[in-house]
Amino acid sequence: MRIINIAIVDDHPLIISGLVAILRPYNQIVVGGTYTSAAGLLEGLKSTPPDVLLLDILLPDISGKELVPAIRELCPETRILVLTSLDMPSMVSSMLRRGCSGYLLKGAPSHTLIDAIEIVFDGGQYIEPKLKEQLFQNFLKFKEHPKNQMVIPELTQREKEVLTLIAAEYTTREIASKLFISYYTAENHRNNLIQKLDVKNTAGLIKVAIQIGLIK
């Protein structure tokens, strides 16, 4: 019988012990390591890279989101299965794009967990069906009116204004001045845009702005 070596990272020890208890009856699955922080995880991965990593997104030190590239760098063979309570389609695509193999909600029944682990171990992809469906529908809606600025529920009116001005090459201070708001507020909008649109910097913002037809 094949053995799947897994590791678990979650900031709540209770969750970890719960998972370990759930997995115990399944002899083909061996929990090789458990971690409560990103730092500990990265340390542990060096010595014993698991086949599958159960990853929570909300961690004490850094976000699982930023953690994924580091993990992939460290042990490219390890398949990452996101196990979180974040019930957001956008998070799913964000994590998958970063290289995760699956996305599971913490409410999932134990047999689903086992299935998911085996699927990603075999090189497949497991995504919470409900979220996958939502993501798919978003995709259809997105393609429906890619040019229409009114159909981007992701952004508020104010954020779209700020994004437009960023695209017009104004600095944050100039934007604040133009919109009659504080510099801090304008910067806040800018930061929210970067988070919401899942980009790294101004360059990414401009690309999105053009994609959604906000400029040019």
Next chain:
Amino acid sequence: MRIINIAIVDDHPLIISGLVAILRPYNQIVVGGTYTSAAGLLEGLKSTPPDVLLLDILLPDISGKELVPAIRELCPETRILVLTSLDMPSMVSSMLRRGCSGYLLKGAPSHTLIDAIEIVFDGGQYIEPKLKEQLFQNFLKFKEHPKNQMVIPELTQREKEVLTLIAAEYTTREIASKLFISYYTAENHRNNLIQKLDVKNTAGLIKVAIQIGLIK
């Protein structure tokens, strides 16, 4: 028992009779009309609008693609189930965003056909699972950008490389690392780009990069 009234449009009479034969055993489904052309269909819809329309895409007079809006105009209540042999994900999204409720391949088994008819009749959506999956995966890769090697005499080869990487949201330090040059050199290229292209900052660079086709 509820009765589902359906209509079929397909340019091959053989396919139509085959479908009719498949559907005959199911008493809840009544074939109210069959058509071999778009013109005939539009005529027939006026008198007897069906609950569900089985629509082929390749028709003799006009494409089913262009036909859908006309059908929706004529009888908005009718749910359209695309039944075709076109095995292309892009066609699925194309038809769905025009207002179709389902997409089925002609190779589908009869019970699947029945299921799909009932699902769309109930206001749901049925999409060939394989195509749905492909479409979903395309969506995930949506953010990749195909590069284009165009001739911009204003910029040197090295500058174009740097600009491409800036547009890919890399920092100057990362770009330097990728190109095996010093951080200062990379920054120098960045500054030169801003000067040459007469823009104020990164935002302007991205816009130019897109304009000249360096990135999507």
Next chain:
DNA sequence: GCCTTTCTACCTGTTTTCCGGTAGGCCTAA
């Protein structure tokens, strides 16, 4: 040879962005 362009590398500053917080007021939906 000389001149130009390009790529390379370095330096010193200043400005801006980026990150991750906190927090109150307002409005709306539950």
Next chain:
DNA sequence: TTAGGCCTACCGGAAAACAGGTAGAAAGGC
């Protein structure tokens, strides 16, 4: 009434971009 979303405002610190220099090496044309 409470919860949530949005806009507003603020803070501190790190990182990156921006601006304006100098300067050597290589390659090519005249």
